[in-house]
Amino acid sequence: xxxxxxxxxxxxxxxxxxxxxxxxxxxxxxxxxxxxxxxxxxxxxxxxxxxxxxxxxxxxxxxxxxxxxxxxxxxxxxxxxxxxxxxxxxxxxxxxxxxxxxxxxxxxxxxxxxxxxxxxxxxxxxxxxxxxxxxxxxxxxxxxxxxxxxxxxxxxxxxxxxxxxxxxxxxxxxxxxxxxxxxxxxxxxxxxxxxxxxxxxxxxxxxxxxxxxxxxxxxxxxxxxx
Numbered sequence: 001x002x003x004x005x006x007x008x009x010x011x012x013x014x015x016x017x018x019x020x021x022x023x024x025x026x027x028x029x030x031x032x033x034x035x036x037x038x039x040x041x042x043x044x045x046x047x048x049x050x051x052x053x054x055x056x057x058x059x060x061x062x063x064x065x066x067x068x069x070x071x072x073x074x075x076x077x078x079x080x081x082x083x084x085x086x087x088x089x090x091x092x093x094x095x096x097x098x099x100x101x102x103x104x105x106x107x108x109x110x111x112x113x114x115x116x117x118x119x120x121x122x123x124x125x126x127x128x129x130x131x132x133x134x135x136x137x138x139x140x141x142x143x144x145x146x147x148x149x150x151x152x153x154x155x156x157x158x159x160x161x162x163x164x165x166x167x168x169x170x171x172x173x174x175x176x177x178x179x180x181x182x183x184x185x186x187x188x189x190x191x192x193x194x195x196x197x198x199x200x201x202x203x204x205x206x207x208x209x210x211x212x213x214x215x216x217x218x219x220x221x222x223x224x225x226x
Contacts, residue, residue, distance in 0.1 A: 015066070018059050025056035068110060072103070105178040112171045119164035126157030 029052040035041040133154060
């Protein structure tokens with residue numbers, strides 16, 4: 001959702017026009033749904049509602065994906081800058097790993113957020129469709145088959161929303177793994193910075209510090225027991 005909002009705000013004229021088009025399609029879908037409910041339009045007009053609503057959703061997803069692509073390109077530029085620095089100072093290669101992992105983590109978190117938001121939207125929509133079908137069934141003003149079909153459609157939408165939740169759980173697990181690795185890289189970076197702070201004249205102390213840092217890192221992440 002943040003990508004969508006950012007894309008609409010910072011995007012050019014074309015992006016804003018697409019956003020307006022998505023809003024118009026969503027509004028038209030709502031108006032047709034109201035007319036169908038008031039029996040101004042025939043019940044089979046619900047197909048048009050699905051088409052317009054789906055087109056609006058696809059446009060919004062496209063804007064969000066476009067903004068995500070821009071963010072990835074900006075992250076790639078930052079990584080390139082770090083790579084150039086590493087050519088001058090190879091000992092800071094850990095910083096490149098940190099930058100890349102942060103880029104992956106940010107992308108992963110944005111995907112998690114998008115999945116969660118769309119899951120909530122889909123499940124709320126499915127819940128609304130189910131209630132609409134139940135209300136029509138009890139009112140008895142329309143076709144029983146049509147009301148049953150609407151209710152079943154809502155249940156199918158809920159199942160789809162549930163599958164999104166499974167994807168959300170898997171993506172969250174991956175994000176947790178990224179955080180763990182990032183924590184390790186930061187530990188290495190902090191160790192290198194501490195080592196660099198030792199005076200070059202005290203070579204013996206530097207060697208001892210290197211050995212102790214290596215030992216501690218192996219104990220933490222290499223499975224070596226004291």
